[in-house]
Amino acid sequence: MAKSKFEYVRQFETDDTCLRNCYIVVRLDGRNFHKFSEKHNFAKPNDNRALGLMTRSAQSVMEELEDVVIAYGQSDEFSFVFKRTSTWFKRRASKLMTHVASQFSSSYVFYWKEYFAEQPLLYPPGFDGRVVLYPSNRNLRDYLSWRQADCHVNNLYNTSFWTLIQKGGLTTIQAEERLKGTLAADKNEILFSDFDINYNNEPMLLRKGTTLIWEKVRPNEAVTKMVKLPNAEEQKEITVTRSRKRVCPHHCDIIGDQFWEEHPDILERDD
Ligand code: DGT
Ligand code: MG
Ligand code: MG
Ligand code: MG
Numbered sequence: 001m002a003k004s005k006f007e008y009v010r011q012f013e014t015d016d017t018c019l020r021n022c023y024i025v026v027r028l029d030g031r032n033f034h035k036f037s038e039k040h041n042f043a044k045p046n047d048n049r050a051l052g053l054m055t056r057s058a059q060s061v062m063e064e065l066e067d068v069v070i071a072y073g074q075s076d077e078f079s080f081v082f083k084r085t086s087t088w089f090k091r092r093a094s095k096l097m098t099h100v101a102s103q104f105s106s107s108y109v110f111y112w113k114e115y116f117a118e119q120p121l122l123y124p125p126g127f128d129g130r131v132v133l134y135p136s137n138r139n140l141r142d143y144l145s146w147r148q149a150d151c152h153v154n155n156l157y158n159t160s161f162w163t164l165i166q167k168g169g170l171t172t173i174q175a176e177e178r179l180k181g182t183l184a185a186d187k188n189e190i191l192f193s194d195f196d197i198n199y200n201n202e203p204m205l206l207r208k209g210t211t212l213i214w215e216k217v218r219p220n221e222a223v224t225k226m227v228k229l230p231n232a233e234e235q236k237e238i239t240v241t242r243s244r245k246r247v248c249p250h251h252c253d254i255i256g257d258q259f260w261e262e263h264p265d266i267l268e269r270d271d
């Protein structure tokens with residue numbers, strides 16, 4: 001077909017192909033969730049409905065898009081890791097990122113009612129996205145460790161802050177003052193001696209965030225299928241084993257080696 005004289009405008013498109021061999025991480029973050037959480041009466045410091053909805057939306061991203069091997073979320077953010085050999089959308093960063101962001105956002109609205117039965121959705125939420133490439137398993141694990149450490153630091157602070165207010169009767173300004181300059185050990189101590197709260201007994205979901213991975217439902221269920229063999233006229237019944245997989249949430253430590261040793265299929269070899 002003859003090209004129109006307008007075709008040249010394609011050349012203005014920039015190449016954003018992600019470097020080969022790298023894990024492609026797309027991180028989404030809720031836009032102005034400070035306000036969104038206030039307007040929708042999120043419980044402080046953590047709202048289980050909101051966390052559940054984030055996880056449900058991330059699950060939808062993994063089920064609908066190809067090649068996401070692990071996702072990690074906390075607060076109003078979720079990171080999605082595409083396998084390093086993925087060729088989905090020719091590894092074009094903008095395609096991958098926008099598909100993740102739009103699938104996530106529409107799912108967040110679609111599933112809202114399942115999590116916030118009594119609370120109407122007052123306006124359309126948005127999520128920003130970014131793409132980061134990690135060339136080695138160490139870099140990728142350090143990235144995920146960084147996000148989980150962030151979850152821990154923020155949750156310890158927020159738990160202490162809101163306990164001082166909700167149980168200690170302090171104002172927000174007094175609570176901020178009380179926590180100024182405190183280290184993790186000090187916050188643990190405040191929670192323990194003043195409020196009888198052992199931070200380590202707080203729910204794993206809140207301390208560790210949510211990790212989603214693919215797991216086999218049942219070890220290789222056998223299915224009988226009619227197939228036409230390549231050089232035969234008739235069909236033949238054969239038995240194939242199909243491993244059905246499902247996205248499963250974990251709320252465990254992903255900084256140490258144990259999780260990775262227990263799930264050796266998530267990462268591809270470095271060489
Ligand atoms: P941004 O990301 O720059 O558009 O602005 P924000 O406001 O989304 O800031 P960000 O992402 O650094 O912080 C997340 C906000 O969301 C923070 O104000 C606390 C709020 N948030 C997230 N999860 C919860 C929750 O479970 N309960 C409550 N009350 N607030 C939450
Ligand atoms: Mg932000
Ligand atoms: Mg945000
Ligand atoms: Mg955030």
Ligand code: MG
Pocket residue numbers: none
């Ligand atoms: Mg199209």
